[in-house]
Amino acid sequence: xxxxxxxxxARERKDQERMGNMREEAGAGRNYAxxxxxxxxxxxxxxxxxxxxxxxDPSSTLPLAATHSPRHKTGKAELEAAWTDFIDIVGQGNxxxxxxxxxxxxxxxxxxxxxxxxxxxxxxxxxASTEEVSAVMKVCHARRIPVTGYSGGTSLEGHFxxxxxxxxIDFARMDKIIALHNxxxxxxxxxxxxxxxxxxxxxxxxxxxxxxxxxxxxxxxMIGTGCSGxxxxxxxxxxxxxxxxxxxLADGTVIKTRQRxxxxxAGYDLxxxxxxxxxxxxxxxxxxLKVTVKPASSSVAVASFKSIREAADCVARxxxxxxxxxxxxxxxxxxxxxxxxxxxxxxxxKEAPTLFFKFSxxxxxxxxxxxxxxxIAKGAGGQSFDFAKSKEEQLELWSARKEALWSTMAARRPGxxxxxxxxxxxxxxxxxxxxxxxxxxxxxxxxxxxxxxxxDGNFHIILLYNKxxxxxxxxxxxxxxxxxxxxxxxxxxxxxxxxxxxxxxxxELGETTVDAMRKIKMAFDPLCLLNCDKVVRVExxxxxxxxxx
Numbered sequence: 001x002x003x004x005x006x007x008x009x010a011r012e013r014k015d016q017e018r019m020g021n022m023r024e025e026a027g028a029g030r031n032y033a034x035x036x037x038x039x040x041x042x043x044x045x046x047x048x049x050x051x052x053x054x055x056x057d058p059s060s061t062l063p064l065a066a067t068h069s070p071r072h073k074t075g076k077a078e079l080e081a082a083w084t085d086f087i088d089i090v091g092q093g094n095x096x097x098x099x100x101x102x103x104x105x106x107x108x109x110x111x112x113x114x115x116x117x118x119x120x121x122x123x124x125x126x127x128a129s130t131e132e133v134s135a136v137m138k139v140c141h142a143r144r145i146p147v148t149g150y151s152g153g154t155s156l157e158g159h160f161x162x163x164x165x166x167x168x169i170d171f172a173r174m175d176k177i178i179a180l181h182n183x184x185x186x187x188x189x190x191x192x193x194x195x196x197x198x199x200x201x202x203x204x205x206x207x208x209x210x211x212x213x214x215x216x217x218x219x220x221x222m223i224g225t226g227c228s229g230x231x232x233x234x235x236x237x238x239x240x241x242x243x244x245x246x247x248x249l250a251d252g253t254v255i256k257t258r259q260r261x262x263x264x265x266a267g268y269d270l271x272x273x274x275x276x277x278x279x280x281x282x283x284x285x286x287x288x289l290k291v292t293v294k295p296a297s298s299s300v301a302v303a304s305f306k307s308i309r310e311a312a313d314c315v316a317r318x319x320x321x322x323x324x325x326x327x328x329x330x331x332x333x334x335x336x337x338x339x340x341x342x343x344x345x346x347x348x349x350k351e352a353p354t355l356f357f358k359f360s361x362x363x364x365x366x367x368x369x370x371x372x373x374x375x376i377a378k379g380a381g382g383q384s385f386d387f388a389k390s391k392e393e394q395l396e397l398w399s400a401r402k403e404a405l406w407s408t409m410a411a412r413r414p415g416x417x418x419x420x421x422x423x424x425x426x427x428x429x430x431x432x433x434x435x436x437x438x439x440x441x442x443x444x445x446x447x448x449x450x451x452x453x454x455x456d457g458n459f460h461i462i463l464l465y466n467k468x469x470x471x472x473x474x475x476x477x478x479x480x481x482x483x484x485x486x487x488x489x490x491x492x493x494x495x496x497x498x499x500x501x502x503x504x505x506x507x508e509l510g511e512t513t514v515d516a517m518r519k520i521k522m523a524f525d526p527l528c529l530l531n532c533d534k535v536v537r538v539e540x541x542x543x544x545x546x547x548x549x
Contacts, residue, residue: 177198190220
């Protein structure tokens with residue numbers, strides 16, 4: 001019986017071994033079959049895709065309803081791995097994760113946008129050349145890491161505030177004037193060259209670069225926002241002064257938009273496409289700018305009025321008569337009071353609506369302009385008219401205009417924030433919108449002032465508000481923007497769109513125009529890595545996120 005049991009156990013072991021061998025053979029066969037099937041299906045798909053490619057999306061625009069949420073990789077492991085790549089490219093000393101550095105590159109005290117502390121960059125990368133920017137972007141493209149460009153940080157509408165984390169590329173090390181071509185009246189610069197420093201250099205050659213936004217602004221940011229400044233009435237905006245750009249695209253590709261001639265009809269005008277794109281289509285690493293000869297003579301005049309309407313009417317008459325003043329700025333009575341209170345200038349000013357005129361040209365031409373404007377100001381109800389008789393007086397008279405924002409900010413209470421918003425309207429509607437906006441601000445009870453480049457229909461409001469008053473400030477800005485659009489104006493004359501003005505664009509331009517802009521964005525940046533969410537939305541808003549029109 002024992003022998004029988006042993007024989008049976010031996011047979012069972014043999015049967016088990018035979019079944020195990022059969023399973024291994026069957027498993028290997030299945031693996032080979034699956035591998036073969038995968039290769040076959042992959043090869044067949046490639047062949048069919050090559051011979052019968054899918055039709056491209058036939059739509060000329062990209063409506064918001066057709067968008068998909070961007071898929072970025074901003075996990076800790078992915079970002080830390082990228083951090084080592086960045087160090088290899090730019091050096092360890094040029095990649096910062098310091099908290100103060102991160103905070104500075106996420107928002108500013110003068111930004112109108114309320115940033116979310118969760119949306120700060122993981123690190124700040126400071127490249128020194130186009131090649132390094134390209135290498136950094138190739139890393140970010142491969143790893144799907146969002147990028148925000150930073151140049152100067154003086155913008156006002158949340159332009160450089162990250163919304164998706166990722167990294168910030170700060171161009172601070174790219175601050176060189178590469179070449180000045182005196183005979184051709186152009187200059188080649190890197191993005192971190194400030195317009196003030198550029199003009200200091202150009203002055204030695206009797207040249208200057210006209211766009212003059214706020215102090216501290218740099219060429220890269222000025223191109224990004226399509227800025228202008230006080231000289232725009234005579235000389236035009238940033239768009240008129242950029243000849244060519246070197247741009248790094250989202251995948252690291254480097255392009256140059258044009259050569260140096262003053263005119264060209266060669267292909268699409270990519271130069272102007274990137275101006276005002278706020279770093280959403282590419283990162284500008286080099287710019288060729290037009291410059292011009294400094295005028296032989298200049299002067300400044302200041303005229304005060306009883307009301308903001310009279311001051312605006314005076315501007316309309318000066319423009320309507322075609323007097324070629326270099327600039328005309330308006331400061332309301334509240335703004336003049338803040339300037340006196342701050343003591344930032346060398347004189348006390350009449351606290352009334354005031355126009356600041358800048359004149360340039362030949363000596364006789366300037367004298368003629370001053371005389372004509374004096375006559376118009378008096379006829380419009382001007383109470384006083386002072387003009388500079390020396391260079392020192394010019395600087396003194398114009399100093400009040402340059403101190404406007406900082407003087408208003410000096411009036412802040414503890415915990416106050418500042419909101420600076422701009423709109424522009426056709427010149428004939430300027431007196432109406434300024435008067436209506438002024439009345440609206442008074443009724444709100446908020447501390448506020450009005451200042452603007454009124455020669456081209458552009459003006460700004462500066463609001464001070466605390467956390468409790470934020471909804472009140474939002475309502476004031478909303479009504480001003482709606483007022484401008486209804487007068488066939490624009491939601492922003494020079495500040496740019498950023499995050500604050502983004503949802504007003506469809507009201508100004510129409511949904512289909514914004515859909516076309518979104519299509520351009522996705523053509524240049526299909527992974528939505530560059531300054532995501534600025535200018536146009538790339539995914540549908542949450543319920544209640546967009547204010548009713």
